[in-house]
Amino acid sequence: MAADPSAVDLLSSGRPSFLGYRRPDGRIGTRNYVLVVPTVICSSVVAERIAAAVPSHGAALPHLAGCGQLGPDMRVTHETLGAYCAHPNVGAVLVVALGCEQVVAQMLAEMAKRHGKPADIVAIQSEGGTIKATEKGIRIASGFAERLAADARERCDVSELVLSLKCGGSDYTSGLASNPTLGRVTDRLVDLGGTAVLGEIAEIMGAEHLLASRATRPSTATELIQIITRVETEARALGLDIRGTQPSPGNIRGGLTTIEEKSLGATHKGGERAPLEDVVGYAAPITRKGLTVMDTPGLDVESVTGMVGGGAQVVVFTTGLGTPTGNPIAPVIKVTGNARTARQMADNIDLDVSGIMDDSETLDAAADRLFEEVLAVASGRQTSAERLGHREFAIHRRNPTI
Amino acid sequence: MKFVLVISDRDNVATALQTLEPGRQLELGSTAVAVREAVPSGHKIALRAIHTGEPVIKYGCPIGLATAEIPAGAHVHTHNLASTRGRGDLGPAAPAAEPRLAEPVDERNGR
Numbered sequence: 231m232a233a234d235p236s237a238v239d240l241l242s243s244g245r246p247s248f249l250g251y252r253r254p255d256g257r258i259g260t261r262n263y264v265l266v267v268p269t270v271i272c273s274s275v276v277a278e279r280i281a282a283a284v285p286s287h288g289a290a291l292p293h294l295a296g297c298g299q300l301g302p303d304m305r306v307t308h309e310t311l312g313a314y315c316a317h318p319n320v321g322a323v324l325v326v327a328l329g330c331e332q333v334v335a336q337m338l339a340e341m342a343k344r345h346g347k348p349a350d351i352v353a354i355q356s357e358g359g360t361i362k363a364t365e366k367g368i369r370i371a372s373g374f375a376e377r378l379a380a381d382a383r384e385r386c387d388v389s390e391l392v393l394s395l396k397c398g399g400s401d402y403t404s405g406l407a408s409n410p411t412l413g414r415v416t417d418r419l420v421d422l423g424g425t426a427v428l429g430e431i432a433e434i435m436g437a438e439h440l441l442a443s444r445a446t447r448p449s450t451a452t453e454l455i456q457i458i459t460r461v462e463t464e465a466r467a468l469g470l471d472i473r474g475t476q477p478s479p480g481n482i483r484g485g486l487t488t489i490e491e492k493s494l495g496a497t498h499k500g501g502e503r504a505p506l507e508d509v510v511g512y513a514a515p516i517t518r519k520g521l522t523v524m525d526t527p528g529l530d531v532e533s534v535t536g537m538v539g540g541g542a543q544v545v546v547f548t549t550g551l552g553t554p555t556g557n558p559i560a561p562v563i564k565v566t567g568n569a570r571t572a573r574q575m576a577d578n579i580d581l582d583v584s585g586i587m588d589d590s591e592t593l594d595a596a597a598d599r600l601f602e603e604v605l606a607v608a609s610g611r612q613t614s615a616e617r618l619g620h621r622e623f624a625i626h627r628r629n630p631t632i
Numbered sequence: 633m634k635f636v637l638v639i640s641d642r643d644n645v646a647t648a649l650q651t652l653e654p655g656r657q658l659e660l661g662s663t664a665v666a667v668r669e670a671v672p673s674g675h676k677i678a679l680r681a682i683h684t685g686e687p688v689i690k691y692g693c694p695i696g697l698a699t700a701e702i703p704a705g706a707h708v709h710t711h712n713l714a715s716t717r718g719r720g721d722l723g724p725a726a727p728a729a730e731p732r733l734a735e736p737v738d739e740r741n742g743r
Binding site for chain 2: 401402403405406432435436437440461462465471472476482484485487488489490491494495587588589
Protein backbone atom coordinates (compact mmCIF):
# COMPACT_ATOMS: atom_id res chain seq x y z
CA MET A 231 0.00 0.00 0.00
CA ALA A 232 2.74 2.40 -0.97
CA ALA A 233 0.83 4.87 -3.12
CA ASP A 234 2.18 8.37 -2.75
CA PRO A 235 0.24 10.58 -5.13
CA SER A 236 0.46 14.32 -5.26
CA ALA A 237 -1.62 15.64 -2.41
CA VAL A 238 -2.66 18.65 -4.40
CA ASP A 239 -4.68 16.45 -6.75
CA LEU A 240 -8.18 17.73 -6.93
CA LEU A 241 -11.50 16.16 -7.78
CA SER A 242 -13.08 17.35 -11.02
CA SER A 243 -15.08 19.68 -8.76
CA GLY A 244 -11.83 21.41 -7.76
CA ARG A 245 -12.03 20.17 -4.18
CA PRO A 246 -9.06 18.63 -2.34
CA SER A 247 -9.13 14.85 -2.39
CA PHE A 248 -7.23 11.74 -1.38
CA LEU A 249 -6.98 8.15 -2.57
CA GLY A 250 -8.79 5.78 -0.23
CA TYR A 251 -10.42 2.36 -0.03
CA ARG A 252 -14.20 2.56 -0.40
CA ARG A 253 -15.79 -0.03 1.91
CA PRO A 254 -19.08 -1.91 1.45
CA ASP A 255 -20.61 0.16 4.30
CA GLY A 256 -19.77 3.39 2.45
CA ARG A 257 -16.93 4.45 4.72
CA ILE A 258 -13.45 5.23 3.38
CA GLY A 259 -10.25 3.58 4.57
CA THR A 260 -6.78 5.11 4.36
CA ARG A 261 -5.13 1.72 4.99
CA ASN A 262 -6.13 -1.86 4.16
CA TYR A 263 -5.25 -4.19 7.01
CA VAL A 264 -6.04 -7.78 7.89
CA LEU A 265 -6.78 -7.11 11.56
CA VAL A 266 -5.82 -9.95 13.89
CA VAL A 267 -7.76 -9.33 17.10
CA PRO A 268 -7.11 -11.21 20.32
CA THR A 269 -10.23 -11.40 22.47
CA VAL A 270 -8.13 -11.41 25.64
CA ILE A 271 -4.56 -10.88 26.83
CA CYS A 272 -4.13 -14.67 26.81
CA SER A 273 -4.44 -14.84 23.01
CA SER A 274 -2.41 -11.70 22.30
CA VAL A 275 0.91 -13.41 21.52
CA VAL A 276 -0.72 -15.84 19.08
CA ALA A 277 -2.44 -12.88 17.39
CA GLU A 278 0.85 -10.98 17.12
CA ARG A 279 2.61 -14.00 15.57
CA ILE A 280 -0.15 -14.51 13.03
CA ALA A 281 -0.05 -10.83 11.99
CA ALA A 282 3.76 -10.87 11.78
CA ALA A 283 3.60 -13.86 9.41
CA VAL A 284 1.48 -11.82 6.98
CA PRO A 285 3.64 -8.68 6.76
CA SER A 286 1.96 -7.26 3.65
CA HIS A 287 -1.38 -6.62 5.41
CA GLY A 288 -1.29 -8.02 8.97
CA ALA A 289 -1.94 -5.80 11.98
CA ALA A 290 -2.39 -7.25 15.45
CA LEU A 291 -4.24 -5.62 18.31
CA PRO A 292 -2.50 -6.99 21.41
CA HIS A 293 -4.11 -5.78 24.64
CA LEU A 294 -4.22 -6.45 28.38
CA ALA A 295 -7.99 -6.77 28.83
CA GLY A 296 -10.77 -9.14 27.89
CA CYS A 297 -11.31 -10.99 31.16
CA GLY A 298 -11.60 -10.28 34.88
CA GLN A 299 -13.24 -6.96 34.08
CA LEU A 300 -16.30 -5.45 35.75
CA GLY A 301 -19.40 -4.23 33.84
CA PRO A 302 -18.42 -0.82 32.48
CA ASP A 303 -14.81 -1.77 31.69
CA MET A 304 -15.94 -4.99 30.00
CA ARG A 305 -18.36 -2.97 27.88
CA VAL A 306 -15.62 -0.51 26.85
CA THR A 307 -13.28 -3.40 25.94
CA HIS A 308 -15.97 -5.04 23.80
CA GLU A 309 -16.96 -1.78 22.15
CA THR A 310 -13.37 -0.74 21.43
CA LEU A 311 -12.41 -4.10 19.90
CA GLY A 312 -15.70 -4.09 17.95
CA ALA A 313 -15.00 -0.56 16.69
CA TYR A 314 -11.62 -1.66 15.33
CA CYS A 315 -13.27 -4.65 13.58
CA ALA A 316 -15.73 -2.22 11.93
CA HIS A 317 -13.07 0.42 11.13
CA PRO A 318 -12.66 1.43 7.47
CA ASN A 319 -8.85 1.05 7.63
CA VAL A 320 -9.47 -2.69 8.12
CA GLY A 321 -10.34 -4.88 5.12
CA ALA A 322 -10.67 -8.25 6.87
CA VAL A 323 -10.73 -9.55 10.45
CA LEU A 324 -9.38 -12.66 12.13
CA VAL A 325 -10.43 -13.03 15.77
CA VAL A 326 -8.08 -15.06 17.97
CA ALA A 327 -9.91 -16.43 20.99
CA LEU A 328 -8.74 -18.48 23.93
CA GLY A 329 -12.09 -20.11 24.68
CA CYS A 330 -13.00 -19.29 28.29
CA GLU A 331 -12.78 -15.46 28.30
CA GLN A 332 -15.44 -12.81 28.76
CA VAL A 333 -15.08 -11.11 25.36
CA VAL A 334 -17.24 -12.94 22.83
CA ALA A 335 -15.27 -13.78 19.68
CA GLN A 336 -18.46 -14.27 17.64
CA MET A 337 -19.60 -10.73 18.44
CA LEU A 338 -16.38 -9.28 17.05
CA ALA A 339 -16.54 -11.41 13.90
CA GLU A 340 -20.22 -10.50 13.42
CA MET A 341 -19.36 -6.81 13.74
CA ALA A 342 -16.84 -7.13 10.90
CA LYS A 343 -19.32 -9.05 8.73
CA ARG A 344 -22.06 -6.47 9.32
CA HIS A 345 -19.68 -3.92 7.80
CA GLY A 346 -19.15 -6.16 4.77
CA LYS A 347 -15.72 -7.55 5.67
CA PRO A 348 -14.60 -11.18 5.53
CA ALA A 349 -14.08 -12.45 9.08
CA ASP A 350 -13.14 -15.69 10.81
CA ILE A 351 -12.24 -17.03 14.26
CA VAL A 352 -9.52 -19.34 15.61
CA ALA A 353 -9.74 -20.46 19.24
CA ILE A 354 -6.59 -21.69 20.97
CA GLN A 355 -8.34 -24.19 23.26
CA SER A 356 -10.38 -25.85 20.51
CA GLU A 357 -7.54 -25.83 17.97
CA GLY A 358 -5.28 -27.63 20.43
CA GLY A 359 -2.73 -25.03 21.53
CA THR A 360 -0.42 -22.29 20.37
CA ILE A 361 1.21 -24.01 17.40
CA LYS A 362 -1.97 -25.34 15.80
CA ALA A 363 -3.88 -22.10 16.39
CA THR A 364 -1.02 -20.05 14.97
CA GLU A 365 -0.74 -22.28 11.89
CA LYS A 366 -4.45 -22.14 11.18
CA GLY A 367 -4.54 -18.39 11.83
CA ILE A 368 -1.68 -17.74 9.41
CA ARG A 369 -3.47 -19.73 6.69
CA ILE A 370 -6.69 -17.75 7.17
CA ALA A 371 -4.93 -14.38 7.42
CA SER A 372 -2.84 -15.12 4.31
CA GLY A 373 -6.03 -15.89 2.39
CA PHE A 374 -7.52 -12.60 3.52
CA ALA A 375 -4.34 -10.73 2.53
CA GLU A 376 -4.51 -12.24 -0.95
CA ARG A 377 -8.05 -10.93 -1.34
CA LEU A 378 -7.12 -7.46 -0.05
CA ALA A 379 -4.14 -7.26 -2.42
CA ALA A 380 -6.66 -6.93 -5.26
CA ASP A 381 -8.28 -3.81 -3.70
CA ALA A 382 -7.49 -0.49 -5.37
CA ARG A 383 -7.57 3.01 -3.97
CA GLU A 384 -9.99 5.45 -5.55
CA ARG A 385 -10.26 9.23 -5.45
CA CYS A 386 -12.36 10.40 -2.49
CA ASP A 387 -13.55 13.81 -1.39
CA VAL A 388 -11.77 15.37 1.58
CA SER A 389 -15.11 15.49 3.43
CA GLU A 390 -14.79 11.71 3.89
CA LEU A 391 -11.89 12.25 6.30
CA VAL A 392 -12.21 11.92 10.07
CA LEU A 393 -9.06 13.45 11.56
CA SER A 394 -7.99 12.73 15.14
CA LEU A 395 -6.36 15.73 16.87
CA LYS A 396 -3.79 14.86 19.50
CA CYS A 397 -0.95 16.51 21.36
CA GLY A 398 1.59 14.93 23.67
CA GLY A 399 4.89 15.83 25.26
CA SER A 400 3.78 19.46 25.05
CA ASP A 401 6.04 22.43 25.68
CA TYR A 402 5.65 26.16 25.10
CA THR A 403 6.00 25.71 21.34
CA SER A 404 2.89 23.47 21.24
CA GLY A 405 0.50 26.29 22.08
CA LEU A 406 2.33 28.81 19.89
CA ALA A 407 3.19 26.82 16.75
CA SER A 408 2.13 23.19 16.24
CA ASN A 409 -1.34 23.33 17.82
CA PRO A 410 -2.41 26.56 16.03
CA THR A 411 -1.09 25.04 12.76
CA LEU A 412 -3.25 21.96 13.34
CA GLY A 413 -6.16 24.22 14.35
CA ARG A 414 -6.03 25.92 10.96
CA VAL A 415 -6.13 22.50 9.28
CA THR A 416 -9.13 21.58 11.45
CA ASP A 417 -10.99 24.75 10.45
CA ARG A 418 -10.21 24.14 6.77
CA LEU A 419 -11.23 20.48 6.88
CA VAL A 420 -14.49 21.29 8.65
CA ASP A 421 -15.20 24.14 6.19
CA LEU A 422 -14.87 21.54 3.42
CA GLY A 423 -17.39 19.25 5.13
CA GLY A 424 -14.93 16.98 6.94
CA THR A 425 -14.75 15.80 10.54
CA ALA A 426 -12.27 16.23 13.38
CA VAL A 427 -12.20 14.73 16.87
CA LEU A 428 -10.57 16.12 19.98
CA GLY A 429 -10.06 13.96 23.12
CA GLU A 430 -8.25 14.37 26.42
CA ILE A 431 -10.88 15.87 28.66
CA ALA A 432 -8.42 16.90 31.38
CA GLU A 433 -6.62 18.99 28.77
CA ILE A 434 -9.75 20.92 27.89
CA MET A 435 -10.13 21.94 31.54
CA GLY A 436 -9.65 25.71 31.66
CA ALA A 437 -10.50 26.18 27.98
CA GLU A 438 -13.95 24.55 27.91
CA HIS A 439 -15.70 27.91 27.61
CA LEU A 440 -14.06 28.44 24.21
CA LEU A 441 -15.36 25.12 22.87
CA ALA A 442 -18.77 25.30 24.60
CA SER A 443 -19.42 28.67 22.95
CA ARG A 444 -19.03 26.96 19.55
CA ALA A 445 -21.54 24.19 20.31
CA THR A 446 -24.33 24.01 17.73
CA ARG A 447 -26.79 22.55 20.24
CA PRO A 448 -27.16 23.52 23.89
CA SER A 449 -27.17 19.83 24.88
CA THR A 450 -23.68 19.48 23.39
CA ALA A 451 -22.33 22.39 25.44
CA THR A 452 -23.93 20.90 28.55
CA GLU A 453 -22.43 17.46 27.90
CA LEU A 454 -18.97 18.97 27.45
CA ILE A 455 -19.22 20.86 30.74
CA GLN A 456 -20.60 17.75 32.47
CA ILE A 457 -17.72 15.47 31.51
CA ILE A 458 -15.15 18.09 32.49
CA THR A 459 -16.93 18.55 35.81
CA ARG A 460 -16.86 14.76 36.24
CA VAL A 461 -13.07 14.67 35.85
CA GLU A 462 -12.69 17.48 38.40
CA THR A 463 -15.17 15.80 40.75
CA GLU A 464 -13.28 12.51 40.54
CA ALA A 465 -10.08 14.28 41.57
CA ARG A 466 -11.99 15.94 44.42
CA ALA A 467 -13.57 12.65 45.56
CA LEU A 468 -10.10 11.11 45.80
CA GLY A 469 -8.86 14.21 47.62
CA LEU A 470 -6.23 14.49 44.92
CA ASP A 471 -4.67 17.39 43.11
CA ILE A 472 -4.27 16.67 39.40
CA ARG A 473 -1.24 18.93 39.37
CA GLY A 474 0.85 15.80 40.00
CA THR A 475 0.13 14.70 36.41
CA GLN A 476 -1.34 17.76 34.68
CA PRO A 477 0.82 19.41 33.56
CA SER A 478 3.36 16.55 33.54
CA PRO A 479 6.86 17.10 34.94
CA GLY A 480 8.16 17.44 31.37
CA ASN A 481 5.49 20.03 30.54
CA ILE A 482 6.56 22.04 33.61
CA ARG A 483 10.24 21.91 32.64
CA GLY A 484 9.13 23.13 29.21
CA GLY A 485 7.57 26.23 30.79
CA LEU A 486 3.92 25.21 31.21
CA THR A 487 2.81 25.99 34.77
CA THR A 488 -0.88 25.09 35.07
CA ILE A 489 -3.49 22.84 33.45
CA GLU A 490 -5.40 25.95 32.33
CA GLU A 491 -2.33 27.12 30.41
CA LYS A 492 -1.76 23.67 28.90
CA SER A 493 -5.45 23.38 27.97
CA LEU A 494 -5.63 26.79 26.31
CA GLY A 495 -2.65 25.79 24.15
CA ALA A 496 -4.01 22.27 23.52
CA THR A 497 -7.49 23.41 22.55
CA HIS A 498 -6.02 25.35 19.62
CA LYS A 499 -5.96 21.98 17.85
CA GLY A 500 -9.73 22.22 17.50
CA GLY A 501 -9.41 25.39 15.41
CA GLU A 502 -10.94 28.78 16.01
CA ARG A 503 -14.29 28.49 14.27
CA ALA A 504 -15.13 24.82 13.64
CA PRO A 505 -18.55 24.25 15.21
CA LEU A 506 -18.66 21.77 18.10
CA GLU A 507 -21.21 19.27 16.82
CA ASP A 508 -21.08 16.42 19.29
CA VAL A 509 -19.68 14.95 22.49
CA VAL A 510 -19.27 11.15 22.47
CA GLY A 511 -18.08 8.42 24.81
CA TYR A 512 -14.77 6.55 24.59
CA ALA A 513 -14.31 4.82 21.19
CA ALA A 514 -17.98 5.55 20.36
CA PRO A 515 -18.85 6.17 16.69
CA ILE A 516 -18.25 9.73 15.43
CA THR A 517 -21.36 10.33 13.35
CA ARG A 518 -21.54 14.10 12.79
CA LYS A 519 -19.46 16.18 10.41
CA GLY A 520 -17.64 19.07 12.11
CA LEU A 521 -15.83 18.94 15.44
CA THR A 522 -16.55 16.20 18.01
CA VAL A 523 -15.13 15.95 21.52
CA MET A 524 -14.52 12.39 22.74
CA ASP A 525 -14.36 11.48 26.42
CA THR A 526 -10.82 10.09 26.62
CA PRO A 527 -8.10 10.31 29.25
CA GLY A 528 -5.02 12.42 28.57
CA LEU A 529 -2.73 9.40 28.37
CA ASP A 530 -1.55 9.49 24.74
CA VAL A 531 -2.01 5.88 23.67
CA GLU A 532 -5.39 5.39 25.38
CA SER A 533 -6.58 8.63 23.83
CA VAL A 534 -5.48 7.80 20.27
CA THR A 535 -6.85 4.24 20.66
CA GLY A 536 -10.27 5.71 21.51
CA MET A 537 -10.35 8.32 18.74
CA VAL A 538 -9.33 5.79 16.07
CA GLY A 539 -12.01 3.46 17.46
CA GLY A 540 -14.51 6.28 16.91
CA GLY A 541 -13.66 6.19 13.20
CA ALA A 542 -10.67 8.52 12.67
CA GLN A 543 -8.67 7.26 9.66
CA VAL A 544 -5.69 9.62 10.19
CA VAL A 545 -4.20 11.07 13.40
CA VAL A 546 -2.23 14.33 13.62
CA PHE A 547 -0.14 14.31 16.80
CA THR A 548 1.65 17.53 17.77
CA THR A 549 4.56 17.40 20.18
CA GLY A 550 7.04 19.79 21.75
CA LEU A 551 9.39 17.44 23.58
CA GLY A 552 8.97 14.59 21.06
CA THR A 553 7.20 11.24 21.35
CA PRO A 554 7.31 8.10 19.20
CA THR A 555 3.88 6.44 19.52
CA GLY A 556 1.64 5.26 16.67
CA ASN A 557 -1.45 3.09 16.26
CA PRO A 558 -1.98 -0.42 14.82
CA ILE A 559 -4.40 0.63 12.05
CA ALA A 560 -4.26 4.43 11.62
CA PRO A 561 -1.30 6.51 10.43
CA VAL A 562 -0.10 9.00 13.07
CA ILE A 563 1.56 12.17 11.72
CA LYS A 564 4.02 13.81 14.16
CA VAL A 565 4.35 17.60 14.03
CA THR A 566 6.66 19.72 16.15
CA GLY A 567 7.23 23.44 16.59
CA ASN A 568 10.41 22.84 18.59
CA ALA A 569 13.48 23.10 16.32
CA ARG A 570 15.65 21.15 18.78
CA THR A 571 13.16 18.26 18.88
CA ALA A 572 12.89 18.31 15.08
CA ARG A 573 16.69 17.83 14.94
CA GLN A 574 17.18 15.49 17.89
CA MET A 575 14.22 13.21 17.17
CA ALA A 576 14.23 13.55 13.38
CA ASP A 577 13.41 9.82 13.04
CA ASN A 578 10.08 10.37 14.78
CA ILE A 579 9.00 13.70 13.30
CA ASP A 580 7.05 14.00 10.06
CA LEU A 581 6.65 17.77 9.89
CA ASP A 582 8.79 20.56 11.37
CA VAL A 583 6.87 23.82 11.86
CA SER A 584 9.49 25.48 14.09
CA GLY A 585 9.84 28.24 11.50
CA ILE A 586 6.76 29.77 13.12
CA MET A 587 8.79 30.38 16.29
CA ASP A 588 11.45 32.49 14.53
CA ASP A 589 9.02 34.12 12.08
CA SER A 590 10.55 32.36 9.06
CA GLU A 591 7.19 30.70 8.29
CA THR A 592 3.62 31.88 8.80
CA LEU A 593 0.98 29.76 10.50
CA ASP A 594 -0.97 29.69 7.24
CA ALA A 595 2.02 28.44 5.23
CA ALA A 596 2.66 25.73 7.84
CA ALA A 597 -1.02 24.78 7.74
CA ASP A 598 -0.80 24.44 3.92
CA ARG A 599 2.06 21.97 4.35
CA LEU A 600 0.25 20.03 7.06
CA PHE A 601 -2.98 19.83 5.05
CA GLU A 602 -1.04 18.41 2.08
CA GLU A 603 0.72 15.96 4.39
CA VAL A 604 -2.64 14.77 5.78
CA LEU A 605 -3.98 14.12 2.26
CA ALA A 606 -0.76 12.38 1.15
CA VAL A 607 -0.72 10.17 4.25
CA ALA A 608 -4.43 9.42 3.81
CA SER A 609 -3.51 8.32 0.27
CA GLY A 610 -0.83 5.90 1.49
CA ARG A 611 2.36 7.83 2.29
CA GLN A 612 3.95 6.15 5.31
CA THR A 613 4.47 8.15 8.51
CA SER A 614 7.56 7.95 10.73
CA ALA A 615 5.59 5.92 13.28
CA GLU A 616 4.57 3.42 10.60
CA ARG A 617 8.13 3.10 9.24
CA LEU A 618 9.46 2.50 12.75
CA GLY A 619 6.78 -0.06 13.61
CA HIS A 620 5.10 1.98 16.34
CA ARG A 621 1.73 0.29 16.83
CA GLU A 622 0.81 1.22 20.41
CA PHE A 623 -2.70 0.25 21.49
CA ALA A 624 -4.28 0.55 24.96
CA ILE A 625 -7.94 0.35 25.91
CA HIS A 626 -8.95 2.82 28.61
CA ARG A 627 -9.97 1.20 31.89
CA ARG A 628 -11.33 2.84 35.00
CA ASN A 629 -11.85 0.01 37.48
CA PRO A 630 -9.78 -2.68 39.14
CA THR A 631 -9.27 -6.10 37.54
CA ILE A 632 -11.13 -8.76 39.52
CA MET B 633 14.72 36.36 16.76
CA LYS B 634 12.36 38.05 19.18
CA PHE B 635 13.10 37.80 22.90
CA VAL B 636 9.50 37.39 24.04
CA LEU B 637 6.05 36.80 22.58
CA VAL B 638 2.87 38.41 23.90
CA ILE B 639 -0.07 36.37 22.63
CA SER B 640 -3.02 38.59 23.53
CA ASP B 641 -3.35 42.28 24.41
CA ARG B 642 -5.08 41.18 27.61
CA ASP B 643 -2.10 39.11 28.81
CA ASN B 644 -0.08 40.11 31.86
CA VAL B 645 2.69 37.63 31.02
CA ALA B 646 4.81 37.02 27.92
CA THR B 647 6.60 33.85 26.78
CA ALA B 648 10.40 33.97 26.56
CA LEU B 649 11.56 32.77 23.13
CA GLN B 650 15.15 32.57 24.40
CA THR B 651 16.76 32.66 27.82
CA LEU B 652 16.34 36.15 29.32
CA GLU B 653 19.20 37.51 31.45
CA PRO B 654 18.55 39.91 34.34
CA GLY B 655 18.90 43.57 33.41
CA ARG B 656 17.82 43.17 29.79
CA GLN B 657 15.33 45.84 28.77
CA LEU B 658 12.38 44.51 26.72
CA GLU B 659 10.56 47.01 24.50
CA LEU B 660 6.98 45.89 23.96
CA GLY B 661 5.08 48.47 21.97
CA SER B 662 4.55 51.45 24.23
CA THR B 663 5.75 49.73 27.40
CA ALA B 664 9.18 48.61 28.53
CA VAL B 665 9.92 45.81 31.00
CA ALA B 666 13.25 45.22 32.73
CA VAL B 667 14.08 41.54 33.23
CA ARG B 668 14.53 41.05 37.02
CA GLU B 669 15.81 37.48 37.06
CA ALA B 670 16.83 34.76 34.60
CA VAL B 671 13.86 33.36 32.68
CA PRO B 672 14.47 30.11 30.76
CA SER B 673 13.36 29.86 27.13
CA GLY B 674 9.69 28.85 26.97
CA HIS B 675 8.92 30.16 30.45
CA LYS B 676 6.83 33.21 31.34
CA ILE B 677 7.82 36.72 32.42
CA ALA B 678 5.47 39.20 34.14
CA LEU B 679 4.70 42.24 31.99
CA ARG B 680 3.43 44.22 34.98
CA ALA B 681 3.07 43.76 38.74
CA ILE B 682 0.62 40.95 39.57
CA HIS B 683 -0.68 40.87 43.13
CA THR B 684 -1.23 37.77 45.25
CA GLY B 685 -4.61 36.23 44.35
CA GLU B 686 -4.83 38.07 41.03
CA PRO B 687 -5.32 36.00 37.84
CA VAL B 688 -2.35 35.45 35.57
CA ILE B 689 -3.55 35.97 31.97
CA LYS B 690 -2.11 34.19 28.89
CA TYR B 691 -3.89 33.53 25.57
CA GLY B 692 -6.26 36.25 26.85
CA CYS B 693 -7.60 33.84 29.50
CA PRO B 694 -6.82 33.16 33.18
CA ILE B 695 -4.29 30.34 33.61
CA GLY B 696 -4.37 30.39 37.44
CA LEU B 697 -3.87 32.74 40.39
CA ALA B 698 -0.70 34.41 41.66
CA THR B 699 0.34 32.80 44.95
CA ALA B 700 2.84 35.58 45.76
CA GLU B 701 3.47 39.21 44.84
CA ILE B 702 4.94 39.14 41.32
CA PRO B 703 6.82 42.28 40.26
CA ALA B 704 7.05 43.26 36.60
CA GLY B 705 9.97 41.47 34.93
CA ALA B 706 9.84 38.44 37.29
CA HIS B 707 9.84 34.78 36.26
CA VAL B 708 6.27 33.39 36.55
CA HIS B 709 6.08 29.65 37.19
CA THR B 710 5.10 27.08 39.81
CA HIS B 711 6.70 29.10 42.63
CA ASN B 712 4.27 32.02 42.24
CA LEU B 713 1.38 30.74 40.08
CA ALA B 714 -1.09 27.94 40.87
CA SER B 715 -3.96 26.29 39.03
CA THR B 716 -7.52 26.61 40.30
CA ARG B 717 -8.76 23.54 38.42
CA GLY B 718 -8.87 19.84 39.33
CA ARG B 719 -7.78 20.72 42.85
CA GLY B 720 -9.15 17.91 45.02
CA ASP B 721 -6.85 19.23 47.74
CA LEU B 722 -8.82 22.51 47.89
CA GLY B 723 -12.36 21.17 48.51
CA PRO B 724 -15.42 21.52 46.26
CA ALA B 725 -14.89 22.32 42.59
CA ALA B 726 -16.56 25.33 41.03
CA PRO B 727 -20.18 24.67 39.96
CA ALA B 728 -20.72 23.74 36.34
CA ALA B 729 -21.29 26.66 33.99
CA GLU B 730 -24.80 27.11 32.63
CA PRO B 731 -25.32 26.19 28.99
CA ARG B 732 -24.97 29.21 26.79
CA LEU B 733 -28.08 28.74 24.61
CA ALA B 734 -31.77 28.19 25.30
CA GLU B 735 -33.16 24.80 26.26
CA PRO B 736 -32.18 21.97 23.95
CA VAL B 737 -34.18 19.98 21.50
CA ASP B 738 -32.07 16.87 21.71
CA GLU B 739 -32.26 14.86 18.50
CA ARG B 740 -30.82 11.76 20.04
CA ASN B 741 -32.64 9.33 22.26
CA GLY B 742 -31.45 8.56 25.73
CA ARG B 743 -28.71 11.17 25.77
